[in-house]
Every structure is written in C-alpha cells, then in structure tokens.
Amino acid sequence: MARARRRSTRNTATTTRASGSSPLSSSPSTPEPAPEPKTGPTDSCPGCTSESRATFNQFEKENWICCDVCKDWYHWRCAVAGEEDKTLSMDKIDKWFCKTCLGQDSTRTITFKAPTRRSDRKRNYQDYANLSLGLNADPERWQRMLDNKKFKADQFKRMEGADVNLDWLEEDDTAMTEPILIEKPDGLGMKMPDEGLSVEDVAQLVGEDVPVEVVDVATQSASPGWNLGKWADYVELEPSAREKIYNVISLEVSGTELGNLVLPPKLVRDLDWVDNFWPSTRKGKGHPYPKVQLYCLMGVKNAWTDWHIDFAGSSVYYHILSGSKVFYFIKPTPANLAAYEKWSGTELQNTWLGDMVDEVVKVVLTAGNTMIIPSGWIHAVFTPVDTIVFGGNFLHSYAASMQLNIRKIEIATHVPKKFRFPLFTKLCWYVGDKYLRDLKGPNVSYPSRVLSSLLALAEFLVSEVRILERGTEQAKKEVREQIPSDRVKDAATVARELRWRVRLAAGNTSDDESNTVKPSGSGVKRKRGEEEEHVKFKNFRPRRWDNMVEQTAEEEPKVLHAPKPTEQDSGWKERWIDWANEEGEDGDEVRLKRRTDKIVRVRLTNDGLERQRIERVVESWAWW
Template sequence: MARARRRPARNAARTSGTSPLSSREPTPEPEVAAAAPNTHTTGAEACPGCTTESSASFNQFEKESWIRCDVCKTWYHWRCASTEPPSFLSEDDKKDYNIDKIDKWYCKPCLDKDPSRVITLKAPTRKSDRKRNYQDYANLNLGLTSDPTRWMRMLENKTFKPDKFKRMHGSEVTVEWLEEDEDAMMEPFVVEKPDGLGMKMPPSDFSVELLAEMVGEETPLEVIDVATQSASPGWNLGKWADYIELEPEAREKIYNVISLEVTGTKVGDLVLPPKLVRDLDWVENFWPGTRKGKGHPYPKVQLYCLMGVASAWTDWHIDFAGSSVYYHILRGSKVFYFIKPTPANLAAYERWSGTELQNSWLGDLVDEVIKVTLTEGNTMIIPSGWIHAVYTPLDTIVFGGNFLHSFAMPMQLKIRKIEIATQVPKKFRFPLFSKLCWYVGDKYLRDLKGPAGVLYPARVLTSLLALADFLVSEVRILERGSDQAKKEVKEQIPADRVKDPAAVARELRWRVRVAAGNASDDEGATVKTNGAGVKRKRTAEVEDERPRFKNFKPRRWDNVVEKSDEEETRVVKAHKPVEDDEAWKERWVEWTTNGVDDAADVQVKSRTETIVRIRRTGEGLERQRVERVVESWEWVD
C-alpha cells in the first residue's frame, strides 16, 4: 500500500527533496537529478522527479506531500510524481483525484519495467443514511444505562415529605445563633434573599461566556455525563460555553458541572461566602495565611461555580468529609431531595454506595425523603452529613462552597469513615483533611493553655473531643502502624506548627476533658452532653494529682519558685453540709458567708500559695505567676 506524508516545502526547497524517512543531515541535490529528472536511483534521498524548475517553484511556507513507490520504496514529491488519473475513473472522480485516494502507487521506472502493474485507489467509504444506535459497552458492563431521563422516571411514583425547613433572614444567621440554639444547623435552612448574609455574588446577568473569558477558555473542566454519572473527557471552559449556547433540543447529551473551583481567578474576586461560613470555616480561620500562597497547596473548596443544564441530575451523595455547604442560586432553579443522616439512613447509604444497589432509588431504603425547591436569589446552608440528590429543571448557575467547622466534628469523622469503607478515591475526598485537623488541634490547644481561659459551648467541646480522639488515632498509627501507614500519617503533620504530634494530640484531649468538667486521663472515656452542658462518666480519679498519659512530655520550666504566706484565721457563719443534702456541693462552689441565717460559727484558716515559673521561648521569655488560696473550714461546736 502506498505511503503518503506531508512536510514543510521549505525543507524540500533547501535540500531539493529530502526523504521524510531520513534522519540524516540533508545532502546537496545530486546533479543527476537536475539533469535527468526521470533517472531512477534506488535509495536516493532526493526526489528523483525534481527538476531545477520544479524545485524553484516550491513555496517554503507550504507543506509538501510525498508518496512512496510500493516496489522500490523510493519517495517522490506528489507534484513531481503524479501521473494521469487511471482511465477507469469517471470524469467527476478524475477531477477529485488526489494522493489521499491512492491505495497502490508505482513510480514511472517501475511501471516501465513491468507494464502489468496498475495504480489502484482505495475503496470508497460506505455511507448510510440510517441512524445508528451506538451502545456504551463500558457502562453496560457496570450495569449503567445511557438514558439521562431514567432519573426522572424513577421519581414519578415516589412520595416525598413536605419541606418544613426554616426560612431565615440573613441577619439572623450568626455565630451567636449557633451557640445559643441547640438545634441550629442540625438541618438545612433557606435564606430566600441574600440581604443580611454578608455575602457577595456576581451580578444576576453573569453568563457562562463571561466566566470562560475571565477564567480562560482553555481551562480544563471536569464535566459529568448525566446518563452515566461519570466524567466526560476532553472539556475546557470554551467548549462548555459553546455547549451552553446550544438550544436544549440541539444538545445530544445532558451534561453537568459541579467541581469548578474559582479561587484565585477574576471570578473568585466577585464571590464572598456568607459571614457565618467565613466565621466557622476551618480553612479560613486555622490554615496559616503564609501557607496559602503560590507553591503552597491548601484545601481550595470554598468558591465553586456549578453549572447545570435543563434535566441535569446529580445522584445521591454526601459532600466530602461531611463538610457543610453554602449554596446560592445566581440564576435558574434547583430541586433538592434530602435524607436525614440518622444512623439507619447512613448505614443504608453505605450499603447503597458503590454497589449494584446504586442503580436503584436510595429513597426506598430509608425512612423518608424531603423535597425542597430553590429559585433565583435563594441561599441554602446544608449541614454536615445530609444525604442529597439534585435535579435541575432549567439552565442554572450556582455559586457555593464547602467548609468544615467546630460544631460538627463527630459527623464529619463519621462520613470520612464511610468514604474509606466504600473506597472513595482520594481525589474525591476533602483535600488535606488530616493536615487541616492538625492545624485546628494545635490552635485549640494553645487557646486552652492560655492564661485567660476560653469557655466553649457544649457542642464545641463534644466536637473538639472527637477531633482530639482522631488525632490520637493518627498518633497510634505513628507508634504501631506499618511503614507505609506511618509515612502517610507523617506527611500530613504540619512540621511548621506541630513539633511533637503525640504530645499535642494527647494534651489536647486532656485539656478538652478538663474544660468539660473532668480531668481523667482514661483513654477509653467518653463525654456525654445534655441541655445544661457537658458531663463525663468517670472511671478513675485521684484528687490533686496531675493526669498522666502515654507519650505526654510537657515542656520543662527553666526555674520554678514556690512560696506560701502565713496562715490566717477568721470566724464566719455558714450552713454545715449534712449527709442527706446533696445540693451543698453546688452551693459551696460559690458560697457567700454574709447574711446567712440559722448558721453556725465556722473557723476558717487560709493561706495563699504562689508559684512563679519562667522559661525561655523562641520569642524571648515566658513568665507564669499562679496564686492559689487554700482554706480549711471547721465548724465550732
């Protein structure tokens, strides 16, 4: 079969026709080629058909076509070697005769040597007007169908619980509300107008075309084929903008974009999450600002632009690592289907994920499904762990983002375990999750150690204990895990902040327990909460003894001075605690001796103990002065 190639004619002009197969330097044109263009030299690198006149006519800026003889394997310029079209061709085909139609081709010397040789053409491509039905065999093997409407057909005979989620004004959505209301952010809520949210969004006429111009049309884009719920390769923002411009009936497939993060772009400058989100977001508040610059990877999950066309569907999922979500409809509409993250529902979701059950309706495996419709201008906050699917009734642009926070760590860790159990690929999990947890744990530990002391709501203390337990589990891998496991854990520990991971993790857990009202170092202990605060079931307690735990090595003080003032004695009146009165324990914590009726005389001996400790630090000197008043109460008979 004849071989044809194209190459820039400027090389041919310089070398008078170097063979495209040659890897050697061009050689001067043989004189015989100019004098006798029809001379046939087997293996020669110059085009044997070239003449001085034909070489001079080459345009060095055009690509020149070459063809090889099927017998002697010599390469010719097509313009030098082309012969008259075969006689069997019709007049129309002769007009369209070109190198691409050649099947077997022979040079003139080879034809002269054997007249039985005939130049032949490729068989014409068979065309048919019949529309073919192509099968997606890869997805059929996975049990998936290529019909994007099957999701809507699933919904036809389903029942949904009415939406009773809170509708709030933006000014009500504050950290104070979250701290004071135990039910705050335990279920999704909607803010119908953005006023008061402290949020910034692009104008409502913002378009996908403008997005492509601002971010860059060549920016790679992950696009989801709705029919298979899998990625469709080869997309960029320019191609997506062209697709969006098509009329719905002209779109051969339904596609969806749910993972375009725009941090650091001109579009990102137009977006600011709600103030509550910024106040809670771990990445915003705990990841060092010096580690967010160029060359420093960090979790960029705060500014997503989601674009879906009419009839797009996103199947059941939980946002990675149980992160919470803010979701603003810039233009269009979305219909959400929610499943509450109860233990039974999460277990059903785990069984459903990644199995043949995933082709069925998850709502049939849970207690109830709640339907919520959002329209242009609505903002919704989705709390940690809520299972949801999303339908797009018309072309829609959404801006939103994910955030981890200190009120939901138990649920966030529970979802992370489900991701590991269902083998979710790491690229679809919350980026740098463990490293972020170390930054958060280190900051809370420093706050808990501060002299001023910090008071946290019960939900935060419960969340911090879960965080500390997670960090301790990471430390245990460092102590007992395989070499590969140790390496993976170590890579996630930020050496710029955490010098001794074991000490940080275990001291954080101990200080959280102290803040919750207990000081036991029992590793198996748990903290239980009620409406009044945090309580813990104690398994061991030793009075006036500093808790000790494995691998905890507190920093040493360079000098410690202790002194005690002389004991003083005074007489006051107070109720004497009795055996059948348990309330005296609470009363005596804040006891006031003045104006106590029906009380007996009490002799109170008191002394003041002072401890002064100093040590050198990287910034200079740390001096700690602790005063403690010790009283001994003795009732006078």
C-alpha cells in the first residue's frame, strides 16, 4: 500500500526562520524517512524540475507519497505533474508506482481504495456521555458562564526573571505563597523552543503515532483514540470547522526531541525534589521515576479546564509559548480547601465553585509570560485563542505541609491513583533520608520555613511506619512497596530520627532522645496508658558544644496563702494555675521553694559564634 505523509518544509535542516535558527529536528518520525535535502530552499524528490521548484512555497506543507517498488519518496505535486486529472486526492490511492517503475513492468498499475459505503438514512446522534452526567453538550457554555461572573483583579507580584532565585525565597517570607508573573523570560535561566513552534512540529518531534490523552471540553472527560498526528490534523482545522472543542493538558515530553529543547527555570531546578533527591542511577531505562517536569499543553480556542489543584499540591511553572491563557485563582485557605473538597467529585461539580468561596482572582497571560503557581492554589483555565504552553510540576521543601494536606484531600475525594503524583511516597522517603544524613553533619542550618516543612514530612513518614507496625497485612504490603530499599534500610529509624533531629534543629533544646511523642492522626490507635515511645537511634551523636556552664540558684523559702487543690474538684488545675501566676492571698498557708537552673553553652559556627542560654524555674508548694 502506498505510504503518504504530511511534511512541513520548514522542518528541514537547510531551512531557517526569520527569527533565527529552527529548533526542530530534520528527522521524520516515521520508519521510512523522506529524502534528505539536496540543493535549493527545500527537500527535493526524483520528480522535481526547475519549474516545480519555482512554484515552491516554503510556508505551505508538502504532501509526500512513496513508490511501492523503489521506495523513493515524491512530492505529490511532482507525482501528478503532467497528469490530466490533477484534482485526484492522494488519500484515495491504494498502490502507487513512480513512472520509472511503471515503465519497467507493464503489469504494474496504480490502484485505488474502494469507496466507503454510506447509508442515506439520517441518524439522530445522542451524546450519551453528556446525558449520563447531566451536562450540556455545548462546548461554549463555559464562555457564557464566565461572562456572567465577577472576578477580583489580580495583585500578584510582577518580577524580573533574575530576581526569582533562592535568595528571594530565603529572604522573603511571602515567597512561593502566592502566584507570581514574569512578563519576559530573561534571567529565569530557562530554555524554550522557538516561538514559531506549531502543533505539527510537536507531532513530528515527539512522534505522530504517540498516543495522547485528549479532553472533551464539554464533558471534562477523556476522549479515547487519539495520537499526535490526529491531534495535529484537528488543530489545523479552522475554529468554525471543529465539531467539538478538545484540550491537551497532560503530554509529558521528557526524553523526546522536543523535551531536549525545554529547560525549566533555574529556581524550579534548584527546588525540585525529583531533580535533587531522586537518585540519578534510578532514572535510566527500566527505572520508573516521576516524569512530571516537562509538559506540552495545547489548547484550542474556547477550551476550558475546570477547577482543580495540581496533584499532591505540587507547584507549577507555566510558560506561554504562543497564544494566551486566562487563569482563575482561589486562595488555598482552610475554608476554601474545605469548599473544594466538598465540591470535588460530587454533584456540586456541575456548579460554579467560585460561588462557594470568598473570592476568585482573574489573571490574563499572553505569549512570553511565565507564571509560577505555588502549592495548593485552586485554579481553572480558559483558552481564548489556540495556544501552546510549556510547563511542569515540582514538589519542594518549603511546602511539604500543604503538599501532604492536598494528598489527604485527594484520598478523601477518591481521586484515582493514575491522576495522582506518581511515586509520591517513595519520593518522600528519598527526601527524608537525604535530609537526615545532612542533619547529622556539623554546622547544618535551614530556614525556619524549611524546618517546619520537614517536620510535616517527618510526621508523614512516621505515620507510614505506624502502618508497618500495626496495620493490616494489605496496608503493610502497600507501605513496604513504597520504601526504597536501595537507600532506606531501616524505615522506622529513619522516620523517627528525622523527626527528632528536625525538632532539635528548630530549637528544641533537649538532647534527650527518649521524649519523642507519638504523632496524632497517624491512623494507628495508642494502647491505653501509652504516652511516650523510647527510641534509640543508630549512630546517634549529640550535637557537640565547645563549652557549657551549668548554674543552680535556690531562693529562700517563703510562706504564702494558696487554695489547696483536691481530687474531687475536676477544674482545680486551670483555676490554680491562674491563681499561682497572680500569687493571690486567699487560701491555706503554704511553703514555697523556688530553684533556678541555668545552662549556658557556646560553639563555633561557620558564621562566627553561637551561644545558647537555657533557664528553668522549678517551684515546690507544700501545705502545712
């Protein structure tokens, strides 16, 4: 059967764009390559003549057809040159032979496909997917809905790319707590394809036969049976000719020719848990890892993505290569997240979530803009014109608490595992193990926001250990499968020691490792009377102080009058503590002894000297 394919003449190695060198590869995506370019401004075929080259238009796509004998590729316009019927469609040909091969064997003849049988009966089409969901099949209903809503104008920061770095994150307590917009990519340390990249280019660089998940905008559900070649054909249609509106929001291109043209912003690479904590030896062939850093999103005019939070509360970088996007944001306050959890996955999802929250902020992005969306922000996206976007998801150490909170919402709302962050728990173990090893080293310090985040991570890992110790056999099996045995040999020790060391680094002055309290909400009930666990950590070494002075001072006993507490009075603790703070005069005579213990210790640090003063006051009240 004759093989035919589309080929854009812009994709050759000899063609240049007006804006600079082409980002595209000259390698076609099919097993049988089209001929390599010879001379002139475009690819040549054996049938090319000086007249055909003169009529060549470099901005139009070329159709190619392959001879079934010699396997040479011909321009279709060259193949029909001199033929009487030049309106013949290439798609109707079954077997095709070039003139040379036809002349070599008189039995060869060009054959055509049998016409498709069509019924003349009119058919009434029902969109059963929409009917079962109770949805209107009109894909433009989202636009009409938006026209009737009110939004708050955004006041998000506009930043220069060079200022979006780790220094900003460490010095500004509000950094990465709300979206920021970078109008130009300069200084971000980011690499993107040429802005002239088309959907056809995407299909050729990734592979026209590569399956792609396409969303039917009217139903917000997947439409099966698509590949990138079919998607490129759809996008080439005029908007008025598109029977339905579709959207592509989950094409991950890592490891492809297109992926080689994309590099996330430097801040993203500095923070990304996958980049920094997942072992490089576990990212090769045969080793699955979370591939969520390089997405190519392709939306057509009037496409809509309904309210959502990116999986596991991951943060997002989002660059508009061409076109425009309109974002609608809801801040992840406890009340708004509760409303989102109530709305998600229920019949309320057919209503406007914005009516259930305090406010919705509207942001318009245009070509060249980059946005960074922090963890947990609820958002929906409208596409006013055909648009190509590159972006990616990343987890990081400033937002573990929010990330874990969103994970709980995903579990509570029964989000299928295929739509959650891949290998999330295993990644958390890699992160926890690395931070534990770092915290054992000398002179290690982290910003308070990171320590707070790490404490949430440690509590999560301890809760996983609790399941290993007391859960069902199935639950134990699922937890065990997520522990990376190449790094974590003793999960219980790693989780508990990480929690203890984070607490110590955050200012817990106790060097006694026996006062580690069990976490609440771990999913495992304590036994009656069980308050504390005593854990001895492997290779434990207390933090070394260069000098330590202890002092104890006792005051002379004094006589006061205080109400004597009794076991029959259940509220005596609160009332007596309030009284003791004021040292009133009512009550029985009591003898008060007070002792003050002081510890002063110092040590050298990379920045100079650190001194720590600890003071503890112990009182003894005795009634006569």
